Amino acid sequence: MTGHFNASELLAVIAARQLRDDTTVFAGVGVPLLAAALAKRRHAPRLTMVIEGGIIGPQIAPGRLPVSTNEMRAGHRATMLPGITDAFLFAQRGFVDVGFMGGAQIDQYGNINTSVLGADYWRPKVRLPGTGGANDIASLCREVIIVTAHEKRRFVERVDFVTSPSWLRGDGSRKAAGLLFGGVSRVVTTLGILGFDPESKRMRIEATHPGVSTDALRQNTGFPLLEAPRIEITEPPSDEELEMLRALDPERRFLG
């Protein structure tokens, strides 16, 4: 371990490493946007960020992090402000490689619920804010990476409501529904990195963070996890990564 870091910092650093240079990323606000900004500064200078508020190529100002996807802070020094509908249509056309988003409730097929808890949509037990652009990102990007805290209450066998579709019920159900492209490839959590079995599309362990056992991952997950043929151990955040990340959020708005 090099130095100390908290769960949000770990999440942001590991998520940033998932992004490659010469690609495009549709990033949600909060940790996903921080991670994308870190990737761009550190190892992916030719990465282009797209934000759903209708923003292409922003250069987020350190200390002026946006809390929404369509305020002036989000579009700081952008190269284009095409409007919201058109920002999503770039993804529908196939121009966005990675969708990068958080999750509320996620199931074993990677489907996400950010709408309602409870059985009756119109009279929910808990009303959550809703999809925003998450459904569109999950439907339209070439691949989707989820970035989330790893808690048992979040990782449930079946979500109460599929807001953002991933592999639906496995077995080709995504394609059958008309979702011809994309799907969730990885779930980066505070305990490790999860992926999906290529056949069944059920969630599996692909990596654990240093000092985290696969048992710990299982204990914090509400459904049985499969295992990849080889389980990696992630490299802990380096001092350089942490320094760059902290410089982006000196107010600790998202890093806690």
Add this chain to the structure above:
Amino acid sequence: MGDPRLNPAEYDFIAARRRTEAKTKSAAEKLTSLEDAVGRVKDGNQIGVGGCLFSRTPLALMREILRQRRRGLTLARNLTCNEGELFMAAGAASRVMTAWMSIGLPWGVSKILRHYVETGAVALEEWSHLALGLRFRAGAMGVPFLPALTMLGSDLVGVGGLKTVQDPYTGETLAAVPALFPDVALLHVHRADRFGNCQIDGYPHMDADIARAATTVLVSTEEIISDEETRRSPDRTVVPGFVVDALVRVPFGSFPHECYGLYEADYDHFAEYCAAIDARGPAAVGEYLERYVYGPPTWSDYLDLFGGERMALQAKRAKELTG
């Protein structure tokens, strides 16, 4: 409360076109007062709201709707902020059509949204962000639906009653996103001439589509410019005068929400508002309505509650971000 069946009037492109054909499309002056402009809004209307979340929200127009005590409204807005909470708490809106509602990440899930939706007092009809954008765009195009690759396979399909269509060329299944033709559009823009030719800086959001989709279009503007100025930069005009029914000059007409390049959203105000709700529950919104909506008779009296110093600070911050 909720009804998963689509209301056919929402996508009736023939009726929408007839309404537009029947309208006077004059190049006359559109300038009027907030009271007069908003007098065109009727109980039960479906209202398309411009801007997005806390950006360029037509708050002066919306405040006047609340002051005129309209009832049974449907608000259609892609991302809904605390203006939606005010409409719920005032009993003005019985239905909200949106992709997301709360103020923003730091303030958590809206307790007001939770209160009114979980008790069944207000129906929240959720569409994906792009789907709502395409509903307005189909409306703007005068067609009953647009094919798309989004929202398929999710449980959102059943909420709004989205149907699919088989592509006649490839045979693939696509979402048939239905048009939305709101009764009224509310927009706040940076500048307009007195004939209603409107220009917007920064984020266009969905305003131009909402205006074309709606039957009646009400606009507030930060600034009135001359006819000559419009003609010097016609490429900046996003809504032509013949689309606009009423225009009102309202500087700081989105405050405490932001207006690109002119003033940043007042996060401190959101924090105070949320702290009051945390302390006193939905009753705090009732108090807020008394203090900010029903109390001050004019928009300028309303702005006095914030004070010139706060507004000047938010204006300075906007310059820093966009200058």
